Amino acid sequence: MSEAEPVVFVVDDNRSVREAITSLLASVGLQAVTFRTAEEFLEAPHREGPACLVLDVRLPGLSGLDLQRALRTMAEDLPIVFITGHGDVPMSVEAMKGGAVEFLLKPFREQELLDAIQRALERGRIGRRSRAEVEELRQRYESLTPREQEVMTYVVAGLLNKQIAAMLHMSEVTVKVHRGRVMRKMQVASLAELVRAADRLARSTTGV
């Protein structure tokens, strides 16, 4: 599965910094899109595809942390690399809790920034892939009949066919038939695989 070229968004109020980071990223083949303020970034047209955000904490108007919160509210899953001239511990803790990939103190070595950006892009990529797999599983799960979903729930919970037949008031043979269909539709070869798929589905719905 091949992805589109990743984009690195840069929000910093200093033109020299923006220009320098743009050039640095270009030199490693990354495209940078820069903004002077958080507001400008939010107003820009939304863009799909692999991306990450290099964000200065101290900005005129909305701060970097404000922007991080706003993005989370909007359920935007955009990995953030914070860069700051005067970060302190509480600020970095807040940023990391908010899901930041990295919290870099200016001035930083360019390799640190590039590594952080790579990690951010990687996290974005993993996230996107994981989300795609869960989506696949969900479609398979939703192709099951209600009765098959019921049987799958008990199977995953570890009940024997005889117990399931008793609880659903059906014959043991009928349970076996449903079970075989669930395994086929969910495209799993073993009970263990089925349990893992059910687990991922469960976690994605609860948001954990």
Next chain:
Amino acid sequence: MPDDQRSDDIQARRQRVEEAGEALGAIRRGEIDALRVRGHAGDLVYTRRTADKPYRALVEQMQEGALTLTVLGDILYCNRRFADLVATPLERVIGSSIERFIPDDDRAAVDALLRSGIGKHQGYLQTAKGTLVNVHLSLSPIIDDEPLLAVVVTDLSEQAARRDAELAARTLADELADRERQAAFEVARLNHEALERERRARRVILDSMADQYFAVDTEWRYTEFNAAAEAQLRALGKDPTRLIGTSVWEEFSNPPVEEVFRRVAREREPATCEYYDGPVGEWIESRIYPGPDGGITIFQRYVTRRRRLEDELRKTATYLADAEALSHTGTWAWNPTTGELFWSAEHFKILGMDPASVMPTYDVAMRSIHPDDRPLVEEKLTSAASERQTYALDFRVVRPDGEIRHVRCLARPVLSASGDIAQFVGTIIDVTDRVRADEALRRSQQELAHVTRAMSLGALTSSIGHDLNQFTVAIMTNGSACLRWLSREPPNLAEAIGAVGRIVRDAGLIGDVIHNIRAFLRKNDGVRTLVSLKEVISEVRRLVDSEAASHAVVINEAVADPLPAVLAVRVELQQVLLNLMINAIEAMAGVPDRPRVLWVRAGREDSEGGSVILVAVEDSGAGFVGVELERLFDAFYTTKPRGLGMGLSIARSIVESHGGRLWATPNEQYGVTFRFTLPIAPE
């Protein structure tokens, strides 16, 4: 015994007899006072009882004859005069009897005299030549171990001869005296007229004297008055002619004066005294001389007026000296025509000179002035002379010990009736202490201003640090990018060059920031130059823009163009503006719900009082909440937790030292506007 031996023996004995005779003679002549005789009973010492040389010397030198006799008339001693009188050698007289020299006619009287032991007799002595000498004998007893008689013999014939000679001499002397008297009379007669003339002249002089003259004799009686004295006595209701010969003590009844009179009379030395005469009601100065005839002469005058003037003068001089000393003010007067220069005591003191040893002259005065200031003073004197106006001048003087004092001189020319400059009169005031205090104050104000400048810059440390950090990040990042562009295969030179170009540009921006800070923190040299407020505003903006941005404050600028320059110390104006702008930014930091806008305005303000530059710094902050307006510009008044409270106080003193004004007013809606004025620099 052989003949030779016998003749030797005779010779020796003869010699001894001669020796004994000589000794006896010597004893008789009184040349020997003591004699020691060696015999079978041992040594015997015989001492003359009259061994009294001074006494004997007197007796020897007497013009009268003198004898010492035993009561039997044996002569124990005689002087040479007696021996001469009786024409007998002294040694023969001594040891003989007085009777030998008494003629028969006188013998009974002399015997009686010897018996009575005391008395006088006039008679004759018989000399060895057989002649008679008329003498007077005076006999008196000498009290001693044994009774002796002392006899003094006076040669009457010689005395008589002398008397005759004296008589003749006296006759001659009388004649001579007579002649002399005649001559003296002639001289006196001739001198009389001259004396009379002299007496009259003396009288004229005495009478023309203003001083009163009294002559007094040894009995303290008036002998003479001059016209002035007579007039005074008459004024006291007395008749001067009647006072002659009467006692002085009625008019001179003052005990201390009497004492002086008596002292002059006693010691014959002139004296003066000054006293208050109660009855007359005047102060009198009296000079008393010993008079030619043992009395005294008195010259006196009334000095009440003089004394009063002296008193007033002394008081005035004292007040003046006090005033001068208190105010460190010296006075002087200079006559440019005669060159005469007067300095008061305080003037000398200010110059560190001793009035006793320095004679003030123009040259002395000029030399006392600091060489650098001399041309200034001379020029001022010249212009004051031609303009005839009062002038004031500050200059330095150098004391003899090298100490430099600052003085302020105020002077004016005094014009004569003809309109020429008669003299310059003036004062000099020692203002050294004030000048030094001013200097010290100015220095400490500058230092304080410097400190507060550094502190206000401290408020910007974080934003300045941020700016520098940003440029550092940009430079490092550009550098890394450049390396990466170069290490690509093939190297991308265009991108590399672009990165280096940005590095150069950003490094330059760092330099600008540092330069701004340095310029701001530069020690104030106090030099006023022509300053453009537009420049000052943009210099301060470079320092505060970042701070403003970090507080989301927008700075707007409205500066009139063209704007006249002001004469000012550049860093001081920067400090005022920086202070006001930081205050404005901080005032808006807590404003959540409205635009944070800072306006800086500068323009020309024309009014009836003249034209000034008006600068306004306006914020949209919280305004004067919790601010004591009247204390706003006080030193150490602050509403900020970490503020020193010097900013506005110093800002105001800076503006005022430039001849301007600084004040604050609340805005109509919200926020505050600080305004200050500065005089427009002269063309």
